[in-house]
Each structure stands twice: as structure tokens, then as C-alpha cells.
Amino acid sequence: MATSLSSLQCEINGCKRGAVALCLHCSNHICTKHFQEHTQMINQQLHPLIDQLNKLSNKINYLTIADVIDPQQNLEKWRSESHRLIDEIYEKKRCEIEKLIEQDFIKQKNEQMKTIIDLKQKLKIWSDENETTSNEVRIIKQTLEDTEASLLYFQKMFVQIETKPLIIDPDFVFVQTRFITKQQPVHDVSFHLENLKCTNVKTLPIDISEWRLRYCANEEHVLVYNGTSHLYLYDTDLNFIKRRKIKDSYYMDHFERYDVIDMCWCESLKKILLLTDNHLLEFALSNDRIEVIHTVKRQHNFDFSSNFYRCTCSNESLYISYPNGLPLIDEYDLSTFDFLKQWTSPQTCDANAWIESIRCNYSKKQLGLSIMKAREQRIDLREIKTMNFVWSTRIEDVKYLRGLYPLRNNEWFVIESSDDGILFHIHADGTLTSKVKYNGKKRRPILLFN
Template sequence: MASSSRPCTIDGCKSPSRTVCICCEKCYCFEHLTQHFGRINNKIPPLSDKINGLAKRLNKFTSIEPSYLVALEKWRVEAHRTVEQYYESKRRDLVDDRRAKLEKEVGRVRHVMEKLIRKHDAVQQDVDLLTQDIRLIEQKFSEFQSLRFTIHPLVIDDSLIIQDLFPLPTPCRTMKLPFDEFPALANNEKYLLVHQPPNISLLDRHFSIIKQTPWTHDNIWDMCWSSTLSRFIIVTNEEAFTLDQNTMTMAKCPISSNGELSRVTCSDSALFLLTQGLGPSIFEYKLPPSTKNVKERKSPETCEQCEYIFDLKANNKTLAMVIYNTENDITRLDLKSSINLQRLWSVDVGQGFRCCLLHGEQWMVVDALSRRLYHISSTGKLLKADKYAHQPWNIIQWGKFIIGIRTNEAINLY
């Protein structure tokens, strides 16, 4: 009777397989299964050596302070010294000098009084003058006791100490992706959403595909995450969709616009849609979006009629815009109030294309044409610019410590 057993995976082995390895889904006989498990287990000791080596390096790191920790400690000491000096200066001006003047006045009056007592020749005028001086001293002392100050709290923001991001290190992870004419990215704390035709996929930080679903609509122009809706929002040139990360179900957003769409971004309370072309409009929808609760902002409120808006990002009550002026051929990053679109600051960013918010209210702009990255402070100061090895078409911040950059061929995590 012929055997129905599948052959062993190992070439040349004529023994029938007895089991299937769940890890690699290959069939093995008893002998080669044992060898297979042995090879797997033999990979553990070298990994153990590596983690032990890292532990030793970490112990050495904590025992010998690197130069940047020395600089940080120096800054701390100097900052304390500055506070102490400011305190001493204000105490001297507001308290000590007043007290010294009072003590001097009390001493003068006491000297006059002791002189009159010693000579025993006081007249009524002397008594009246002493009484007046004492009353004035009492008044000044009362004022001194009831001094009131307005003391503003010492505000220390993240811009006091800024990490030098450039040059970027070697990517900790890279994932190859097919070329996309519109390289959109979106992320929340857990997942990264990318378009991998014919699907859109949720990736974890190891670039493993957690979930995916077919994408059957027009080209994706942009994507973002709404923490208020707990949904991703995906925009084509005419429509917007919400995507549930748990079920991967999509729903069409009830929106309407007078032009083709190019960008989408969300604050805690609103959804902003940017149209294409010169002097574009920005449509603001209160969340959840509906056609009944929408406000349109037009040029010149959004930008000049001769300008494109390449990117739009919301943060708290502000909107960051990468704006290109066709008349002077200058691209800038503007930070504006999302309430009235009043410009808060502006900085030139080469040929910048997309931007993202970094930890500490800082910004980064990618310039694909010149292969450059721009690091901007929370106050609109260009901290540093640097070259990038590939054309950076898009950028995200993933949590506090991970930056993702999309090129024509891949996504790199730093």
C-alpha cells in the first residue's frame, strides 16, 4: 500500500516526514527535525553574547559621563547661578535697600533724641519735629511690611535644550516600497498607514503588516490620523474617507468643496481640507465632519493668489503651511493661527515640500528636489539644514523618538 506521507524537506532524505514545523511550515523526518531544532537553538547563544555585550557597554556608559552629559550638567549649574544672581539682585532692590534706608532714618532720629535727652534742653519745636519724623518712619515701615510683588513663574520650554538631529544616524529600519506618485503617510501611536498597491496597510514599528484592505478608489493624495474620531482619514482629489484601524472598514466623509483636494490634517476639534492650485482654499469642518458645519477660507486669507500651499499640518490652535511663491521663487514654512489665519512666524525652507511636527513643538521640512532636511524651532528659527542621501518626499514623527522619512523607494526609520 502506497504511503500518503509527504517526503522530508531535506534534499536526499528518503525517510517519510513525521511532522510539520509550525515556524517554517516545512516537513521533516524525526532525524532531520532534531537537527532543524538544533540549528535554531544554536542561534540563541550568539544572541545572548550580543545582549550581554550591550549590557556591559551600558554599564560603562553610566559610569563614564559622555561629553553631552557634562555639557548638560554645566548648563544646570550655570542656570542655578543665574537664578540665584537674579534673586539676589531683586531682593537687594526691593527689600534690602528699603530696609537699609529705614534703619538709617531710625538711627538719625535716635541720635537726635539721645542728644536732646543728654543736654536736657528740648523745646516744643524739637518734640514736634521728632513726632513728625517718627510718624513718617512708622508709615514707611507699614508700607515696607505690606510690600506686594507680582512674581511670574519661571517658564522653561523645550526649546532651551534642543537635540541636534543632524546628521541623521543610519536608519534603524528600512522597508522597500513601490514608487508612488503621491507618497502619503499617516500614523498614530501604534501603527503606520501606507499605500501598498493594491492595498492600504497598517504596519507596526517592525514594519510587519498587521492589517490591510484593498484600495479601490482614486489616487491617495494625503492621509492623517484623528485622535478625536479614532480614525484615519484618507483623501483623494475629490473625496475623503475614514478608516477604522480595528475593522479596516472605510466610510465616505460627508464633505463638499469647490475644488480638487490635495491635503488633509486634523486638530482635536476640526478637520482641515486643502484644495489644489494657486491661491487655494482651506475648508474647516467641525468634528465629526458634516456639510452643515463647514467654513471656507480663501486667498488672500490662506496665501497670495500667486502661491501654492504644498503641505498643511494642524497643531493645537495653529496651522503649519509649506507655501511656494511663484513670483519670487521662494518656499517658506508659515505658522498661522487656525482661528483667524494670522501669521505667527515664517522661515524660508529652500524648495521644501512636506513638513511634520516634532517633539517639543519643533518642525521638520523635507526638500525632495534639493535632497535637504530643515529643522525649525518652535519660534520659527532655522536651527540647522542638512543633506539627505535620497529624495525625501514625506516625513512623520512616530512617538517622541522615531522619525520616518519616505523616499521614492522606501521608508526609513530613525
């Protein structure tokens, strides 16, 4: 049965008046007096807000270039650091010169003085005896000439310094503006991948369907799976080393599906993790051994077609995602491969979205997620321990975002798969800064970085 306001008492402490309204500000039933006081209190809060707004408006209105943090400060800092480096090299070499002089100068000088003293003694003897031969005079002249030449050489060549011109590349200093807006214009850049300076990018020609190509790299090797029953190992210059068969008698007894759908380098284990539809394989390059990790299994009760899809790892955990619209990420302990937790929506992505790619940024302990949702494609960054949201960047007018790769300085690369492939460069703050076109029909980019 509903209670009328007339039967309620004002809920403000000490007030015995009847309630006339429900205050949405404090969620209490209040009388007319306290209703007016609450209304006045709320209205009074507007005045400082108006003052604050006016002050902010004046700041923006009178903002000048001089008020902006001087961009030349960074340039001056670079200049000072460069000069400091030159001064350090100069001081080091100056000390080397002083050390050489201290060690050898007195020795060289004394040797020359000894020659002069010996010659003086001979001249005095010959002069006193007054019996000098023409041959002795010739020897004296030759000795004087040799000593004088030696002195001249000593003065000019005692310490030799060879310098090389200091080469300053204008690209050492990169200048750009960065607008704080919701959507940044993306600059088209067209050049060869080999000239890309923000990472070490190489290309590997492989004549197969692009969707079947999988690869990963460490500081020494690149492992490539091209959709066949073999793995191909290269060095970081993409020189072929060897071929390794995945399926042998050992694996045929355990499972039939052996297509590698994703792989990642595990720094803490010093091994490559290979993900198939139903299994996780551990590949040790040191002994060429592949083992099945039996504790890693599907952790959901959906249809059987929703098998494993993508994997990545931090220094402590392994993360596996699923396809077919499942916003799930399974977390395993890397030391034991025991199941720890299943992350789901909204901690991973929207309930009606799914994760196309997942990669870990070791240095920042963050997960990059390539999210697919109807016609929307975006890159989300989340904290690795809590899945707390960091930033999200929507990428427009693309067919299919497939590859996601962390770079140095906490930046990211995204690969769009099509005949006219595009590499998207995302800044550490989530700003989409540039895109690089490449011939995706003929070549697939292999990104190598520390």
C-alpha cells in the same frame, strides 16, 4: 466744485481765523497760528526720541558679555536638578535601609543573644557539676565559632546595597548660540536618519515614485499608501502587519478615482482620514472598516480639475486645502463633518501662492503651511482659530518642499523631495536650525512621534 482754503475757517475749537493749510497730522484745516503750534508740537516729539535713541546706543556700545544673561545659569540649573534627583534617590534608599533595620535588626540581634544565653546556662551547669565530657566541650567550641561567624556576617551583610555606575552622556547638555537675525545660516548635518535624536526616525524602502507615497502614524501603527489600490499597515518598528484593499464593490458604485493623495491620524475620532481627489474616507483600524464621508465636498466654483489636495485635523476641526494656485482651506466640524468655513487669502497665504502641505500642531493649536509661490518656498505658522500669523521661514535653494511635520517642543520638520533629499529642522520660534541629507532616491523617511 473745489473749495479754496481762503473760504474755510480754522477747525480748531474756538478759533475763528481763516484756514491757510491742511494739517496732515490731525487732518484738519488750520490757521497760521495753529499751523505753527502743530509744527512746534511735532518737532518737540523728536527730542525724547533722540534721547531714547542715544540711551539705546549707549547700551549697545557698552554691552559686554557680563551683561548678557549668563548661559551658565541654565547649565547650573541642570546641574542642580541632577543633584536633586540623586539626593531624592539617596533619601528614598536611606529610608528603605532604616525600615529594614527597624524590622529585622532587633530580631536578628535577639536571636544571637538567645544563643549566647543558652550557652552560658549550659556552661554554668556543667561547671557546677564538674562533669563535662570532651564531646560537650567540642559542641561549645563549635557553637562559639558559629555564633561569632554569624555576628561577623550580620555586621557586614545585614543590609546589602548594589549600585550601578551613573552614566552621564555629554549630549544631555546641548550648547549653541542663537542669533537674532532675519536669515539664519543653516548648518549641514550628514548622518544616518536612524541616529537623528530629535525624534524617532525610521526609513522604509519602497520602490515606487516618491510623489505617490502617502503615510501617517499614531502611537501603535503606521499606514502607508504606495500608489496602488491597497493600504499597508505596519507597527511602529515598521514590521508588516497586513494589506487592505481600498476599492471594493461598495466604493465602485460611488466614485472611480480612489488614489489617496493625503491622509492624517485623527486623535479625537481614533481613526485615519484618507483624502482622495473628490472624497474623504474614514478608516477605523479597530474594525478594518472604510466609510465615505458624503458631507465633505468641494466648496468652490473653480474648474473641476481643482479637487482636494491636502488635509489635517485638530481635536475639533478638519482642514482641507486645494492645489493649482488656490489659496483656500475648508474647515469642517469633526463631530458631524458639517462645513463650517472657507479660509482664503490673505488669511491662508498670498493670492498668487498655493498650499503644498498643511499640518496641525495639536499642543499649540496652530497650523503649519508649506507655501509655494513662483520660485519662493516657505513655511508659515498660523493660529488655528483665527489664522493669525505667527511666523514665516523662507527656505532657499530647494527643489520641492513636500512633507511638513510637527515635532515635540513645538518644532517642525520639513522634507525636500529630490534624489538628494533633505530634512529641514525648524525651531519653535521659526528659526531654521539645521538640515539633514539622506538618499531620497532609495529611501523615503517615515517620521514617528507622539
